[in-house]
Amino acid sequence: MKEEKGKDYGKDVIMLSKSEIPTHFYNVLADLPFQLEAPQENLExxxxxxxxxxxxxxxxxEKYIPIPEEVRELYALNGRPTPLQRARKLEKAIGTSCKIYFKREDTNTVGSxxxxxxxxxxxxxxxxxxxxxxxxxxxxxxxxxxxxxxxxxxxxxxxxxxxxxxxxxxxxxxxxxxxxxxxxxxxxxxxxxxxxxxxxxxxxxxxxxxxxxxxxxxxxxxxxxxxSLGSVLNHVLLHQTVIGQEVKKQLEKAGESADVIIGCVGGGSNFGGIALPFVADKLAGKEIELIGVEPKEVPSITKGEYRHDYGDTGKQTPKLKMHTLGADFVPEPIYAGGLRYHGMAPIISLLANHGLVKAESYSQAECFEAAQLFAKTESIIPAPESSHAIKSAIEAAKRYKNKTIVFNLSGHGLLDLSSYEKGLGLV
Ligand SMILES: Cc1ncc(COP(=O)(O)O)c(C=O)c1O
Incomplete structure (x- = not known):
């Protein structure tokens, strides 16, 4: 039978080939005109x-650190490059003139x-x-x-x-x-x-x-x-920059330029991952807003102090210069468990302190409502953490006209259904 090509419905899903998986991690510290303050105490x-x-x-x-080939191969076998997708149905539901794109880190093998x-x-x-x-x-x-x-x-x-x-x-x-x-x-x-x-x-x-x-x-x-630590430290944010490097290529492919980049912040790694590759553009004068979104219940950037503090409650780690609610802070048991951290990555804290990163905070109830709207419009059940980025993207789309907003969908919520059941009263 003659092979026929079907209609291409893919224009709203921007893909990259496996060979386009980034070859290097990007180190934003090489591009900053200011420096991180050194950690204190317990350095041994x-x-x-x-x-x-x-x-x-x-x-x-170093500005670029090569990604070992074995790691690139594992990325390729486990979901990278992840798609960048346009949220047209969400845009329509809000009635915005803005374009909303989301980076699908939920499609990675373990879901984030x-x-x-x-x-x-x-x-x-x-x-x-x-x-x-x-x-x-x-x-x-x-x-x-x-x-x-x-x-x-x-x-x-x-x-x-x-x-x-x-x-x-x-x-x-x-x-x-x-x-x-x-x-x-x-x-x-x-x-x-x-x-x-x-x-x-x-x-x-x-x-x-x-x-x-x-x-x-x-x-x-x-x-x-x-x-091994999954957030906060410089090397973790460094590894996550594969996200933002891919987004840059995908926006270029789509002929778009981002005005707003959004990610939820626990320790700051998924937001750093998507936002840091855009910092040099911002420093060079491009108008682009970088927004980290935290829970109202754990407001480390919006309400915390910017000072040296321990990374753990046992006070065994060096003190890092960061936004902190205090190493003894015990947050409410909100369902976005990944956002219940007292501090914030020193790199994100530094950028926030210099006005390069903005922070917003929303309550669990507001974020869960946004998660349900996203599920109903774009079909994907987001991780409770990611619902904070969705809420912020919706607010940006209501605030602005004709802007391009990109948020990081850091994970799916298919193993968080009991949180939604309780949080949204779906019983
Ligand atoms: C899906 C998801 N998003 C976000 C976070 C928050 O962490 P970070 O700020 O390091 O991205 C977590 C942490 O567990 C998570 O599981």
Missing amino acids: VLPQIFPKAILGQEMST HKQNTAFAQAYYIAKEGYKNVVTETGAGQWGSALALACNHFGLNLKVYMVKCSYEQKPLRKVVMKMYGAKISPSPSNETKIGREMQKKFPNTSGSLGMAIAEAIEVAKEREDTVY
Whole structure:
């Protein structure tokens, strides 16, 4: 039979070929006219818990760092490059003259952007001969991504999962266990800091700060074990820049130029990933708004102080200059578990302090309503974290005329359905 070409319905879904997966991570620090302030205290901990390659990237001011071919291949096999998609039905529902695009990090194998850094970190850890990795997870997305990556490189993974997520998201545990990871709810009885936290805050729902403290304690005590963090630090944002580099190419293909870039912010990695590659354009005079969106319940940029603070509740990490609500802050058990962190990435904090990044905050109720509108119009159930970016994109589309708005859909919510059931009263 003669092969016929069907009608192309793809103009609103902008794809890249596998060979267009970025070849380098982009380091925004090389382009900034100002510098990050050095961390303070506990600096001796860093080489005890991180592999050398990761520490090198954490301190690096090289503009481009090559992505190892094995990592690029894993990206290719697990969803990269991800599509950039136009949200025409959402635009129509709002009645806006703006164009709204979203970057589909939900299409990655484990359902979020977190695997971009997980594959890179697991690669460097395995290359340096370590066998065991320990981490924390808030919503379970980071734990799932690192479990996938560690399994690929033959590494054993232990995850301390924030207690309220452990209870709210049982299926996330199954994902991590499928890939062979071991999980404990945090605070646990397994670490000194976990036992202390339980004494200090009886019946606590846990926090990322506590779970990080437990993981770091374990990594500090064991020679053969390293720690891996899924957000906040420079090297994590660096790895996530594959997102924004792809978006740039995709906008070019579509003949578009972004006026507004939006991402939700927990520790700042998915927002950094999409926004940092646009910072140099902004510094060169292009008018572009970069908006990080946080929960009203955890307002680290909008309400926090800009000062040196610990990354964990156990105060074992160096103090980083960042926007913080205080290392002892225990957030409400909101359903966007990945946004319940007391601090903000030093790079995002610095950019916010210099007015290059704006911050907005919305309540869980407003964001869940936006998530439902997105599901009804664009068919995708977003992660509760990503619903913050959707809410902000809707507000921008109402505020402006004829602008091009791009937001990062950092993950899907198909394992967060009980959160929507409760949060939206869908019973
Ligand atoms: C889907 C999703 N989006 C966003 C976040 C927030 O983290 P970050 O600010 O590092 O992107 C998380 C964290 O777990 C997440 O799972």
